[in-house]
Amino acid sequence: MNTEHWTKAELRARLLAWYDANARALPWRVGPAERARGVRPDPYRVWLSEVMLQQTTVAVVRRYFARFTELWPRVEDLAAASEAQVMAEWAGLGYYARARNLHACARIVAEAGGRFPSTREGLEKLPGIGPYTAAAIAAIAHDAPEAVVDGNVERVMARLHAVEEPLPKAKPRLAAHAAALVSPHRPGDFAQAMMDLGATVCTPRAPACGRCPLAFACAARASGLARELPRRAAKTPKPRRRGIAYVARRAGDGAWLLERRPPRGLLGGTLGWPVSEWTEGDAPAPAPPLAAEWSDAGARVRHTFTHFHLELEVFVTLAAPGVEPRRGSFVPAEAFRAEALPSLMRKVHAVAREHPAIAAVS
DNA sequence: TATTCGTGGCG
């Protein structure tokens, strides 16, 4: 029983009208005006942007998206790259399983003629494409009438309907609300409008209800709850772990000792400095990757991951030219780029490079 | 169903 004095059609119309006037200009987006003229976005660019945007802010994705599409303008180009190249370019973006899945997905699609599936069901079979991303590509690239439910949409729905149940338990309810609203006429624009609204107006901390095209229908607005919703289940505190990072340069040619991490798990598949185990209680056991005189670089590296804090001691050494490392391999100085390392490892590099034993080399 | 997976910006 709908006891509201507004209809879903009216709500859709208000949102789309707002989007027509306020859509963000994004490099991977075909705006509402162009779209009205029949222009459709390139599914490859939609896919690439959506994967990058998973749990990641637009500001950061802009830079990476520009670089990726410059290097690899088509899915076949990305498929032809090596996984190491893709990992190096992804470095700093986080959630590195995305990069591995991105590359695997590109090879599957390229092998299949370079065409992405056009349905949500087909898309969801590909690595790295889950329910959200499949629906987003289907709606945005193909105008399929799919409900696209991300964090923004969940927040908008929680407020619009004053859903008090905390996340993540409320997810099915919020998804149902979103599904009931999907525009049958402009599904792609509707999906992007919902996300723009969440990103620029119905924001987490300080919603700008005065500028919201849906304020007239918003239950949370009416009851003064907008800022409180959506509620979330209490989070468990992050433990603190400690470890040691080892930065070795080779005397003479200045090569750096780096190690590729195992393909799964934390920072899986990325390039980095050899490290000890990371422990919570006891001090970490030393685990130098080669026999040498190691010096404490002094400054500690602090870094916070999704579920723990880490503090790393940094040890450095200048290794003799003929030394054989127990782990990792030497990368020539001219081939080394700190930008190809994940953020944690960049921080280690920034500390190590200040030490005389490291700085003195070439 | 609950964990595990990065990072940077902001209040």
Next chain:
DNA sequence: TCGCCAAGAAT
């Protein structure tokens, strides 16, 4: 300094 959170997926 610190907790919160962002266009989630995989296991």
